[in-house]
Amino acid sequence: MIGRTFALLYPVATLVALVAIWYGAVKIFHVPAYLLPLPGDVIERIREDFWFLLHHSWITTGITLGGFLLSILIGVPLAIVLVASKTLERAVMPWLILSQTFPKVALAPLVVVWFGLGLGPKLAVTFLVAFFPVLVSTIVGLRSMEREMIELASAVRASTLQTFWHFRLPLALPNIFAGMKVSVAFSVVGAVIAEWVGANAGLGYLLLQANANLDTGLLFAVLVALMIIGVVLYYAVELIERLVIPWHSTIRLQNPSA
Amino acid sequence: MAQPITIRDVSKTFGSGPSSVQALQRIDLDVGAGEFVAIVGASGCGKSTMLRLVGGLSAPTSGRIEIGGQCVSEPGPGIGIVFQTPVLLPWRNVEQNVQLPLVIQRSGNDPQRIQALLDLVGLRGFERSRPFELSGGMQQRVALCRALVTDPSLLLMDEPFGALDALTREQMNLELQRIWLETGKTVLLITHSITEAVMLADRVVVMTPRPGRIREIIEVDLPRPRDFTALRQTAFHEACDRIRLLMNASGFVE
Numbered sequence: 095m096i097g098r099t100f101a102l103l104y105p106v107a108t109l110v111a112l113v114a115i116w117y118g119a120v121k122i123f124h125v126p127a128y129l130l131p132l133p134g135d136v137i138e139r140i141r142e143d144f145w146f147l148l149h150h151s152w153i154t155t156g157i158t159l160g161g162f163l164l165s166i167l168i169g170v171p172l173a174i175v176l177v178a179s180k181t182l183e184r185a186v187m188p189w190l191i192l193s194q195t196f197p198k199v200a201l202a203p204l205v206v207v208w209f210g211l212g213l214g215p216k217l218a219v220t221f222l223v224a225f226f227p228v229l230v231s232t233i234v235g236l237r238s239m240e241r242e243m244i245e246l247a248s249a250v251r252a253s254t255l256q257t258f259w260h261f262r263l264p265l266a267l268p269n270i271f272a273g274m275k276v277s278v279a280f281s282v283v284g285a286v287i288a289e290w291v292g293a294n295a296g297l298g299y300l301l302l303q304a305n306a307n308l309d310t311g312l313l314f315a316v317l318v319a320l321m322i323i324g325v326v327l328y329y330a331v332e333l334i335e336r337l338v339i340p341w342h343s344t345i346r347l348q349n350p351s352a
Numbered sequence: 353m354a355q356p357i358t359i360r361d362v363s364k365t366f367g368s369g370p371s372s373v374q375a376l377q378r379i380d381l382d383v384g385a386g387e388f389v390a391i392v393g394a395s396g397c398g399k400s401t402m403l404r405l406v407g408g409l410s411a412p413t414s415g416r417i418e419i420g421g422q423c424v425s426e427p428g429p430g431i432g433i434v435f436q437t438p439v440l441l442p443w444r445n446v447e448q449n450v451q452l453p454l455v456i457q458r459s460g461n462d463p464q465r466i467q468a469l470l471d472l473v474g475l476r477g478f479e480r481s482r483p484f485e486l487s488g489g490m491q492q493r494v495a496l497c498r499a500l501v502t503d504p505s506l507l508l509m510d511e512p513f514g515a516l517d518a519l520t521r522e523q524m525n526l527e528l529q530r531i532w533l534e535t536g537k538t539v540l541l542i543t544h545s546i547t548e549a550v551m552l553a554d555r556v557v558v559m560t561p562r563p564g565r566i567r568e569i570i571e572v573d574l575p576r577p578r579d580f581t582a583l584r585q586t587a588f589h590e591a592c593d594r595i596r597l598l599m600n601a602s603g604f605v606e
Contacts, residue, residue, distance in 0.1 A: 245404070248427055249407060249427050249431070249432075249433040250427075250452060250453040251457060260455070
């Protein structure tokens with residue numbers, strides 16, 4: 095417990111230092127508030143507009159989570175299919191990889207043109223940004239069965255389905271979670287992009303509004319809100335990971351007592 | 353019921369063309385029902401390949417292998433295999449790992465049998481432990497229980513104790529002998545330890561590498577149950593010396 099408290103001390107110290115530099119820079123160089131407000135002003139702004147920010151945060155969180163869940167619901171089964179079928183993998187995988195070199199942000203306006211401004215297109219944009227890490231990690235995980243494990247499955251006469259269920263899928267879980275952690279961070283990015291392109295609510299929409307009005311205080315308040323959403327969702331995934339795969343070495347070695 | 357093994361003119365070649373490697377060349381071997389046979393040889397002599405062929409995990413390029421008169425084409429129900437590493441599933445506890453073959457074959461759980469097996473290898477009280485909480489020797493004992501849980505008539509072991517320290521290894525040797533004496537299974541043990549082979553086996557098959565061939569088969573004429581005091585007996589030394597001589601002659605020393 096004492097170790098944990100100390101572990102928390104490091105990132106907090108970094109935060110304090112960064113805020114101090116921010117404060118110092120604004121004071122020393124006389125940066126005007128419309129370029130960079132003081133940390134205290136940002137906090138004040140968050141306090142003033144708390145419910146307003148919470149409302150828009152809630153909307154953005156919904157889109158983020160929706161896109162993230164879609165990434166898992168489509169990414170994991172797609173990976174399973176691609177691993178199961180060599181033919182399909184050869185046909186599809188090069189294009190999936192190529193599609194990732196392409197800036198997905200550029201697709202967002204097209205999605206709006208095609209599907210309009212509802213919730214669906216926003217989820218689609220978020221999904222496009224976030225699903226690839228889940229797909230790739232799941233593929234790697236499903237392939238990570240070692241020779242002796244394959245032979246064991248064969249020796250106990252497991253069918254293809256049983257081999258998948260009792261061996262391949264659980265063995266892939268650590269990789270799937272690694273992909274999900276990247277994906278959940280991407281999902282926040284995806285949701286903001288979706289709201290930039292066409293929305294009348296949400297943090298992405300607020301960012302544009304604040305930008306247009308040169309309301310830098312609000313801009314910073316929104317950034318803080320986005321940061322909180324990202325961190326909370328990331329640690330939520332990590333918590334689920336701890337519960338689902340407590341046996342994995344990356345988790346065991348973090349808490350030797352468990 | 354123990355099963356005899358018949359290996360007739362078996363060869364195995366990996367790959368094809370100029371890059372192909374002949375792992376086994378014209379192997380002939382008969383293992384009697386209930387017999388304990390050890391196969392020794394330097395690394396790369398094809399002894400593991402031979403075990404995989406007998407276990408039906410891969411097919412011979414030519415020749416035939418029969419277990420109890422049945423030609424082997426895929427892993428059969430009457431075979432238990434112990435690998436070089438325990439390959440336990442980390443998300444299953446000890447009991448669940450031992451249970452795995454029963455779950456896969458849908459043959460119904462048998463808690464009493466699992467408990468008896470865990471008792472047999474001295475793992476009572478560790479039923480709920482996770483594999484990572486156990487030492488290497490304990491993990492390999494769980495793997496042994498998993499191989500035995502379907503009560504196979506034939507036990508195939510691929511250097512099962514190679515990764516263990518000398519003391520644990522001797523302990524496991526004694527346990528294996530005890531299990532074999534109690535159950536009367538046919539056992540094929542691959543090892544690179546001459547002492548282990550002579551200590552446990554009725555006959556020791558000495559293989560020479562590239563391509564893998566049977567050099568000679570040594571009968572070990574020592575009374576059972578053996579223990580490590582047998583190390584002092586002349587018959588033990590003679591067998592060990594003979595095997596070492598054969599392995600040296602083929603240019604490979606352990």
